[in-house]
Amino acid sequence: MGFKTYTCPIARDCGGCEWLAVPYPLQLKRKQNQVEELLGAAVREDGGQLEAIRGMDEPLRYRHKAATPFAFEPGRPATSAGPNRPHRQGSGRGHITCGFYAAGTHRIVPCEDCLVEDPRARRILNAVAKVAERLHIPAYDEDRGTGVLRHAVVRCGWKTDDVLLVLVTRVDELRGTERLVSALRDACPEVTSIVQNVNDRRTNAILGRRCRTLFGPGHMYDELLGCRFEIGPTSFYQTNPAQTEVLYQLALEGASDARRVLDAYCGTGTIGICAAHAAAERSVVGVEQVSGAVACAGRNAVTNDVAGRCRFVAADATAWMAREGHAEHFDAIIMDPPRAGSTPEFIAGVAALRPERVVYVSCNVVTQARDLALLRELGYRIERLSPVDMFPHTKHVETVAALTRK
Incomplete structure (x- = not known):
């Protein structure tokens, strides 16, 4: 990646690519520094590793x-x-x-x-x-x-x-x-x-x-990641699929060899189905409030021949964990909340299930830092924190935190 910049005739008016005039390596450095400032001390205190940001080879034409x-x-x-x-x-x-x-x-x-x-x-x-x-x-x-x-x-x-x-x-x-x-x-x-x-x-x-x-x-x-997904007119699906593969691969690595996985905030099942596809002995339960997304997740499981090992539930994840989670004996919980982050009630519910591993996929490192502090208080340590650049030329950065139970 050379120190070149890109030009756009409407950049000043549009404002969507606020860092377009900043050389891409410097964009990545800024994002790395943001993650370091918010979570570096916590990672070091836990004896974990803060990895270098995963950027794009060519940060163009990535929005699908x-x-x-x-x-x-x-x-x-x-x-x-x-x-x-x-x-x-x-x-x-x-x-x-x-x-x-x-x-x-x-x-x-x-x-x-x-x-x-x-x-x-x-x-x-x-x-x-x-x-x-x-x-x-x-x-x-x-x-x-x-x-x-x-x-x-x-x-x-x-x-x-x-x-x-x-x-x-x-x-x-x-x-x-x-x-x-x-x-x-x-x-x-x-x-x-x-x-x-x-x-x-x-x-x-x-x-x-x-x-x-x-x-x-x-x-x-x-x-x-080798899986095929149905995308409807109102489905949530990441806009940068190339970097989504990087993000999801990090999430799967964070789950390690877990055999029983809870995919919270599962949407149409993309992360959970990729997790089931990656390990033949793994089973997944996905929980999502939107019933249409749950129906789509079920179809996606059938398409990818993992329906026998994936079950999707239309429910509030916090309430479902309190009601049924203990009977499932999850080894890992993958959580991918919206930009506002999770809630203290959900995080307490995660800790109450005592999974060996928690993987927190975040699109907002500020709210993630807040939530990770709660998870650390409840007995988890940050093993690995990996930033991913999903939106070049903007200030946004995604992160995958892999935590283990102390």
Whole structure:
């Protein structure tokens, strides 16, 4: 990795890659220092090892999920409709715009190509805006709560050719659906499935609760560590699959030779299924609150021939551990909480089960440091802490902490 930097014509307005002008080796050093400052002393006190951050060989094109908002921009049309067919939304001339929100605002910055996205993604999202404009599908007006097309989200396979396009609308009714699908397939032949997601709430959240498949199977597949996973329109799936493999491999190493594993916050089962796939004698229980994710995890287990050794439960993990966890005799617990981290109640529940090993996968080292302090008070020591750079050109850093019972 040389000391080169990357340039982007909209970097100043977009703000998404806040460290784009910083040479990548220096980005990695900053992230390593952040982890050292927050957890270095604890690791040394426990006699553990703080490893060097795992970065990318080439920190470009790593995002395999991309999204855009839509809005109507008054003024001259962006496409050539002709003088007798002006583009209208309401009473004014203009066009549908898409791209990224400027940092700290809801002003859309158009983007033709993004350095960190899969090269297919932005072209597909821009094509959606052009098709919607041509078919007179009005963009959502967030001030008035009117219009139809709010967002589009595209997921591109890393080790497959699948491409899932999700159109987020304000209303269930989407007129001229067949014509819309035909136009999108003509413009984006690589898309393998199109889903309408309905979000009728006045919210900044992109996705709503209802989905309708317009074309294809309504989901896609991708692969991690030799396992194949179904990804639906609302599934959580890491956006940087190359580094996800690094992250998950570290988690599996942290679980060591555990034969009975609890995968808490399991989502669609990706970590737990990879753990079962890696060791034929290993069995896994995954616990997840979202019932749709649990159903998907079950299908993923069948796809990967580990259904006989993987069981997924729709429940609150803290309550489930207190109710049923003691009967399971887990050797290792893998926890992968959201950015807010875990809770004292969950951590106490983990310690009460007395597994020999705990693996804590984190996307926020600040909340992880808080939670690891509790685990250490409850009888665990940090054996290994491994930072992973999942989001180059940003300040974010992921970490995998492997702990053993004292």
